[in-house]
Structure formats: C-alpha cells, structure tokens
Amino acid sequence: MVKLTVNGRQHELTADPDTPLLYVLRDELALNGAKFGCGLGQCGACTVMVDGKAVLSCITPILLLEGRQVTTVEGLGTHDNPGPMQRAFIAEQAAQCGYCIAGMMMRAQALLQNNPRVSDADIRAALQPNLCRCGTHMRILRAVRRAARLMQTADADSAGNSQ
C-alpha cells in the first residue's frame, strides 16, 4: 500500500510499489493529462511535478513518492478557472496535436514556480528534455514567456493549485 498525494488529494493505492507513476495516474486515478510517449524517459510527454520539480512519471516508481506532493496538469487549474500556465498556452494556441503539451506545461511550471524571472535561454534549456513532433516550439516558447509575465502579476495565484 503506497500513500500518494496528487493535486492535494490523498490516495491509498493497491498497485505494486514498482508501478510507474504514469500508469497509476492514468489507469487508477483517471488523471489522463500526462501522456505515455516513449516509456523510457526520453520524450517528456509524461512530465509531472513532484515537490515542485519536474519528474518523468513513466520511469518513476510510486514507491519513491510516499509522502510527497505530486502535481499534474489537472492541478494547474480547471476548465472554468485555468491557471496562468494554462491561460498562456490557450492564448498563444501553443498546441497542435497537443500530445506533448501537458508535459511542456508541467516542466515550464516547475521552472517558473521556482523563479518566474527567467531568460529565453533558461526556458530553452529547461524544456530541452521535452519533445514536440508537430513543430510548435516557437508558440510553446511564447506561451511560457506569457505565463512568466502572468505569474509575476498580482493575480497569478488566483487560479491553480501550485505549491
């Protein structure tokens, strides 16, 4: 039995402790934002946050996560009240097929939550592990820059569950 906190809610899981977090999120908790891409930690589609740091959920067994805070893209805001990162991605229309976007948002969120005053070089370096096959990189970069501006303004914390 592994106790997991996801987006602020506690879960007691019966899955084997060596189960990758991604499978638990998608198959047991119905949190389908994080995507299965390569299963080898090489594409970034499965990125979530653990204690505020970007983590590849497809290669992270849940036994590592007892007592720690997991945040998925669902934790950044709701459909009716999207968080600053989500608002920025919508405003810039940064998704084409969208498969990589949840991972992109989570890695960017981890970056900006730590320090919203980042340079373009910082953003590019941070997002380096996340792949996009549609080629919307420029829009994604614009969206992250927009999110950084939003997060620096007073209403930044009006939505979303960021810790």
Next chain:
Amino acid sequence: MIARTIAACLFAAAVIVAAYLALVRQPTIDPITAPEHASFDPALVRHGEKLAALGNCNVCHTAPAGKIFAGGRALITPFGAVYSTNITPDPETGIGAWSETAFRRAMREGVDRAGRQLYPAFPYDHFTLLTDEDDKALYAYLMTREPVRTVTPANDLAFPYNMRLLLAGWQLLFLQRGPYHRDPGQSEQWNRGAYLVEGLAHCSACHTPRNALGAEKTGERFAGGESEGWTAYALNARSPAPVPWDADSLYDYLRNGWQAAHGVARGPMAAVMDNLGSTDDADLRAIATYMAGILGEPTPQRRRQGDAALAKARDADRTSTTGSIDTMGQGPTVPGNDNELGAKLYGSACAGCHESGRPLPFGGLHLALSTPIEGPNARNIINVVLAGIPAAPGGEPSPVMPGFAGAFSDQQLSALLAYLRARFSDKPQWTDIAKEVRDARTGARPVISYPSHGIGAAPADVSERMSPW
C-alpha cells in the same frame, strides 16, 4: 636596535623581491597586425584544426552558449575561478596581435604576449612538448578563425593565488620544458602515442591527482584525478574498470565514444570524444597503444574478474527480464535497513533499462560492467543519476539517460548507491555517500554535464522497433 633590525629585515626582503622580479620578468613581445588569412597555407590550417580538436581547446575556451574560442568560461579550481581567455584573433581582446613567437612562448613557457605568467589551468606543462610544426599549425588555425571582440571576466582567485608573479615560482618548481624526447627502446607508434597523450591531448591533466599547489603529482601519474565535479578514473594499474582495458578496447572507445564492455563516455570525457571524432585512426591507435602500456598487463585475478563480469552481463542479456522487483534487484545484504529499499529502487527505476539486454550505446550498460561502481567514490554515479545524460542538440541520435533529480530523495539515492556498490562490487562500501549526494544537490560540488554526442558505429537498429510503422 630594534629599529635597525626591522630596517635590515625590510632591506633583505626588498632585495629578495627585487631579485625575484628580475629573475621572473619576461619581456613583452611586440604586437603585430594580424596576418591575412590568405597568408596561411590551407593544408596547415586543416592540420591545425585537427590538432585543436585533439587538444580539446574549444571546451575550455568557449563560454556556455558563447562563441567558439572566445573564452570566458569559469574553470573552478581549489584556488578559485580562472576564466579562460579569448583565443580568437581579435587584436584587443584576443590573440590577434600575437606573433607566432608569442604564441609559441605561451604554449611552451606559460607566458602571454605582454610577458605575464599564465595560470596552469592552461596546461602548458603539457603543451610544452609540442613540435615547432604543430605549434605553427595551431597558430595558423586559430589566426584564421572569426575574431570575436569580448572581454573575459577577471579571475576570481583568493590571495595569494591572485598574484601572477608567484606563478614564476610554480613554473620553476613544476614546469618541465619540452620538447618531447622519443624513447628509442619503444616503437614508432608508442612514441607517437606518448607525444600526443603527454603533450597536446594532456590526458593526465584530469587523470592524475594534483598536489597542494595544483601541479600533477609526478609519483602518481595516471592514478586518477578529477574534472568539473567528476572523478577521472585511474588509467594505470589501479584502473577500476571491471573488464581490463587493452589497446583494442581503448581504440574502440576513443573512436566511437563508447565501448561494449565499458560503457558510454559522459561528463567531461563526452566533450573529449566529440573532439576526437576528427582524429586520424593512426593517432588514436597510437594513443591506445601508449595508454595500454601505462595500464599494464592485467593480473590473472583481474582477468578472471573481468570474465566473470562479462558473463554476468551476458546472462542478463539472455534472460532479458523486464523490470519486476520479484525477479530483479536481488543482491547481497547491505548492513542496515537500506538494502531492501535499495533493491526495490534498483529493480523498479534502473533495471528496466540496465538489464533490458538492449545493446549499447542506446541501451543501458549492465552494471556488472560499470566502472563508477568500482570507483573510489560515488560521485560519477550520483552525477549521472541526478542529471542523466542529456540528449545531443539538434536531434542527432545520442545515448540518453533521463535524470532522476526530482524523483529520488537524498535518502533514497543514498540507499540505491549503497545497494549498487554491495551488489556489483566486491570493494568495501563507500564512506560519506550522504555528504556526496548533498554536495551534488546543493552545488557545493559544481557538476557540469555534457551530452554524449559524436557517437559512432552504433548498431543499425537504433530503436527497439524492428518493423515499420
């Protein structure tokens, strides 16, 4: 009386200082107008390009995201930070005003054009061995690069190391001037290898421990050193590689950037490999031959251990289990309670790739073949687990390992390290694992990671997919 003694002492000190200054003073070499590119023989420039790659010049003389050879990269030493200089032919901020004589003096004596001593972070204690022809080619290559005007940051060194004049004393003590003297008792190939390894390639700058004044310990050549937060392994009889190196496997490794029984080059060696891509086969063979001599013939016991490690890796390939903690991660007991946790962590987070049987360089190395696990400390494993091996830029295929910095807590990582050492090595447990983990996390030990690109001779099927989409 006291006043007279003090005056005498001051006078004596002044005489000593004056004598030292007179001794160490080096003349300025007159500035020149940078020669026209066309005045250099293109063949000489091409030769210089290969030499510059073999000397790894670009790695230190390029700042992160900076222009190549424009300097400004901080080299962290125990004495403080030394910033690399601009070696593009810009007349004011680079070496554009340097004559070939001035360049050669820097390479051989560690003195810049203005006559100031250079810090031995610039490995002139090795470059002093270079022939006139090689210096000429390097000069031709550098003087035909794009000039970049950039002022590099001032060094950040503690007193008294910030006093350049003291370097003259360092040079007196530790600089053994070249040129290279060939050993007539050895083959042509061995001598070529020795010239390259001890000279331009300056291998021992990382692979030899340094003394309190930052000079390589002559009595412990190739006994292992450090570089940029990584441990550079011993390359003498104390080599920790589970499978003993020989000239063929060394050549293989240097040519391709990975070797089936030893793994993929990463950390600062990955940057070296990227540069070695342009080195001729004959020179790489020479380097391998010379280094195999330094490593020496392995003892029968080491050979047996190597064979056993290879057999273990082969067995895992055959069974190719898929990462269930019921079948994997069953190792010897580790004192304390960490073993069970370590075994589970290994089985669930590591074994999926490291026991998958997928061949190198894109599959994970079976850890029975891992040099760092046999190494003197846990640093390299910590670096790799935390930061992984980053992907090559530009979509070039390269070995990649995901970093686990966000996933593992310090305590979990320590448990994993203890487990790996107990399971895969016969050597005693590492001491102060927890501190090493903390130092890497906090930056107390700054670590620089490089992508392992420039990988050659990979298997044709680079993915596990055997059929088209």
